[in-house]
Amino acid sequence: MDMLCISNLYKRFGDKEVLRGLQLHVPQNSIYGFVGKNGAGKTTAMKTVLGLLRADAGEITVNGERVVYGQTETNRYIGYLPDVPAFYPFMTAREYLLFCGALTGMLHAELEGRISELLALVGLDGETHRIKGFSRGMKQRLGIAQALLGKPKLLICDEPTSALDPVGRKEILDILLAAREQTTVLLSTHILSDVERICTDIAFLHEGVIAASGSLAEIRTKYRRNLYRIETEEASQCELLISHLRGMQRVGENQLSFCEEDCSLREVLRFLSEESISVIRLEREEPGLEALFMEVIGK
Amino acid sequence: MKALFAFIRKEITEQIRSGRLWLLLAVFVFFGIMNPAVAKLTPWLLELLADSLAESGMTVTDVTVSAMDSWVQFFKNAPICLIVFAVVQSGVFTREYASGTLVLSLTKGLARYKVVVAKAAVLFALWTACYFMGFAITYGYNAYFWDNSVAQSLAASVFFWWVFGVWVIALSVLFSTLFQTNTQVLVATGGSAFACYLLGLLPKVKRVVPTLLTDGNALIYGTSDAQAYTVALIVAAVTAVACIFLSLLAFNKKQL
Numbered sequence: 038m039d040m041l042c043i044s045n046l047y048k049r050f051g052d053k054e055v056l057r058g059l060q061l062h063v064p065q066n067s068i069y070g071f072v073g074k075n076g077a078g079k080t081t082a083m084k085t086v087l088g089l090l091r092a093d094a095g096e097i098t099v100n101g102e103r104v105v106y107g108q109t110e111t112n113r114y115i116g117y118l119p120d121v122p123a124f125y126p127f128m129t130a131r132e133y134l135l136f137c138g139a140l141t142g143m144l145h146a147e148l149e150g151r152i153s154e155l156l157a158l159v160g161l162d163g164e165t166h167r168i169k170g171f172s173r174g175m176k177q178r179l180g181i182a183q184a185l186l187g188k189p190k191l192l193i194c195d196e197p198t199s200a201l202d203p204v205g206r207k208e209i210l211d212i213l214l215a216a217r218e219q220t221t222v223l224l225s226t227h228i229l230s231d232v233e234r235i236c237t238d239i240a241f242l243h244e245g246v247i248a249a250s251g252s253l254a255e256i257r258t259k260y261r262r263n264l265y266r267i268e269t270e271e272a273s274q275c276e277l278l279i280s281h282l283r284g285m286q287r288v289g290e291n292q293l294s295f296c297e298e299d300c301s302l303r304e305v306l307r308f309l310s311e312e313s314i315s316v317i318r319l320e321r322e323e324p325g326l327e328a329l330f331m332e333v334i335g336k
Numbered sequence: 337m338k339a340l341f342a343f344i345r346k347e348i349t350e351q352i353r354s355g356r357l358w359l360l361l362a363v364f365v366f367f368g369i370m371n372p373a374v375a376k377l378t379p380w381l382l383e384l385l386a387d388s389l390a391e392s393g394m395t396v397t398d399v400t401v402s403a404m405d406s407w408v409q410f411f412k413n414a415p416i417c418l419i420v421f422a423v424v425q426s427g428v429f430t431r432e433y434a435s436g437t438l439v440l441s442l443t444k445g446l447a448r449y450k451v452v453v454a455k456a457a458v459l460f461a462l463w464t465a466c467y468f469m470g471f472a473i474t475y476g477y478n479a480y481f482w483d484n485s486v487a488q489s490l491a492a493s494v495f496f497w498w499v500f501g502v503w504v505i506a507l508s509v510l511f512s513t514l515f516q517t518n519t520q521v522l523v524a525t526g527g528s529a530f531a532c533y534l535l536g537l538l539p540k541v542k543r544v545v546p547t548l549l550t551d552g553n554a555l556i557y558g559t560s561d562a563q564a565y566t567v568a569l570i571v572a573a574v575t576a577v578a579c580i581f582l583s584l585l586a587f588n589k590k591q592l
Contacts, residue, residue, distance in 0.1 A: 087442075087443050088442075089439065089442065089443075089591070089592055090591060091591070107448065107588045107589060108447075109442055109443075109445045109446060109447060109448070110445070112442070112443050112444065112445045113445040115443060116443075117439075117440065117443040119436070119439065119440070121436075122440065123435045123436035123437045123439065123440065124437065124440070125346065125350065125437055127349065127350055127353035127354060128346075128349070136342055136345075136346055137440070137441075137444055139338055139339065139341075139342030139345075140339045140342055140343070140441060140444040140445065140446045141339075141444050141445055142338055142339065142445075183440060187444070
C-alpha cells in the first residue's frame with residue numbers, strides 16, 4: 038500500500054496556479070525525493086497534505102485515510118520537519134519534546150525513554166540551554182527529533198538541509214537514512230546531490246505537475262542521453278570540430294561534449310580520422326541527477 | 337484532554353518565562369496599593385498646597401477621607417489596568433502566527449479548537465487572578481484604615497467590572513483569530529469597546545451596552561441598584577460566549 042496518495046491536486050494563490058493536477062504515490066518505507074525548483078509548489082503540496090492549506094480540488098490520503106483541511110486526524114501518522122522549524126524559545130529541547138509528546142498523547146513513562154533516545158540520536162543529549170540560544174543546525178536536529186517522536190509512519194521533510202553547512206547536511210541525511218527502517222520519508226529538496234545520496238524513489242515537480250517519477254534507476258534509464266566527452270591535443274582542433282559537427286559544446290579549453298542524438302559517435306570518429314585529429318581522451322559520461330532534471334524539465 | 341492540558345501548561349510557562357505575568361502582577365499590585373494610598377494622602381497633599389491655594393482664593397478646610405474615596409479611585413484605575421492587560425496580551429495568538437510555532441503543534445494532531453480554548457482559558461484566569469488581587473489589596477488597606485461597609489453594593493460593582501474585563505478579553509480572542517497582527521487586534525478590540533461607549537451615551541440603549549458595567553461608582557454611592565445592570569450583564573455574557581464560539585469557527589478556517 039502507498040503511504041501517501043495525492044490525486045489530481047489543484048491549488049491556486051490569486052491568479053497563480055501553483056499545483057495543476059498533481060499526482061503522487063509514495064510507497065511504504067521508501068525515501069522519496071520530491072524535487073523541484075524554488076517556487077515549484079513543493080511546500081504548498083506538503084502543507085496541503087498536513088491539512089494546513091485548503092486544496093482547490095483533488096484528494097489526499099495518508100495511510101489510507103482522507104486528509105481534511107482544518108482537521109488534524111491524519112497528522113497522527115505524520116512527522117513534519119519544516120525548512121525553518123519554529124520552536125518555543127523559552128523551552129529547553131527536552132521540555133519541547135515533552136510538550137510534543139503530550140500533544141500526541143504519549144504516556145509519560147514511554148516518553149522519557151524516547152526523548153533520551155532521540156536527543157542522543159540528534160546529538161542534543163547534553164543540551165540544557167533554552168532553544169532561543171540554539172544555532173540553525175541545532176534547531177534542525179531538534180526538528181528531526183520532534184518529527185520522529187511519535188514514531189510516525191510518514192516523515193515529511195521540507196528542504197531540511199537547504200540552510201546548513203556540509204557537515205550539518207551530512208548529519209541530517211545520515212539521520213534520515215537511519216530513520217528509513219521505521220518510517221517512510223518524503224524529502225522535498227532542490228539539492229540534487231542529497232537526493233542521489235539517500236533517496237530510493239524520486240519525483241520531479243515542474244510547473245505544478247509531476248514531470249517524471251519512479252526509482253532513480255528507472256529515471257536514469259528513461260531519460261539518459263548518450264553523452265560523450267572528447268579531449269583533443271590542441272584547442273584549434275576543438276574549433277574545427279565545432280565548425281563541422283552538430284551539437285558540439287565546449288566544456289574546457291580543449292574539451293568538448295556532445296550528445297549522440299545530435300551527432301553520432303560513428304560520424305565523430307570518421308571526422309577525427311579524416312582530419313587526423315589527435316585525441317587524448319574520448320569517453321562516455323554518466324549523467325548526474327542535475328542533467329536528468331534539466332532533461333526532464335526540458336532545459 | 338491531555339493535549340489541552342499540555343497546551344495550557346505551555347501557555348502558563350510562556351506567561352511566566354516571558355515576564356508578562358510578572359509585569360501584570362506588578363501593575364495590578366501597584367494600582368491595588370495606589371487606590372487607598374491616594375485617598376490616604378489626599379488630606380496631607382491638600383494641607384501642603386493650602387498656602388498656594390489660599391493665594392488663589394481657595395480655602396482648605398478639614399478634609400476627611402473614607403473607604404469611599406479609595407473605591408472611587410479603584411474604579412478610576414480599573415480601565416488603566418484593563419488597557420495594560422489588553423496591550424500586554426494582544427500578541428498571544430499573533431506572535432505564534434508570525435513565528436510559525438503553531439504549525440508544529442497542529443501537525444502533532446492537536447485539534448485547533450484546543451488552541452483557542454487553552455489561550456482563552458489562560459487569559460480569563462490571568463485577568464481574574466490579577467483583578468481580584470488588586471481588589472483584595474485595596475479591600476485590605478481600606479479595612480485597615482477605614483470601613484468598607486460605607487460602600488454600597490461593593491461586591492456587585494466589583495463583579496460587574498470583572499465581567500466587563502472578561503467581555504473585552506473575549507473580543508480580543510475573536511479578533512486574534514481573525515487578524516494577523518497585534519496592532520489590528522488592539523485597534524479592533526479598542527474600537528469595539530469605544531463604539532459601545534458611544535452607544536451608551538444614548539439614553540435608550542444605555543442599559544443594554546456592556547460599558548454600563550464599568551459604572552461602579554453609581555452602585556457604591558447607591559444612586560443606582562444592581563438590578564439596573566441586569567440587561568447589560570446578560571448582553572456582555574452572551575456576546576462574550578458568542579465571541580469565543582465564533583473564534584473557534586474562525587480559527588478552524590485560518591490558514592497558518
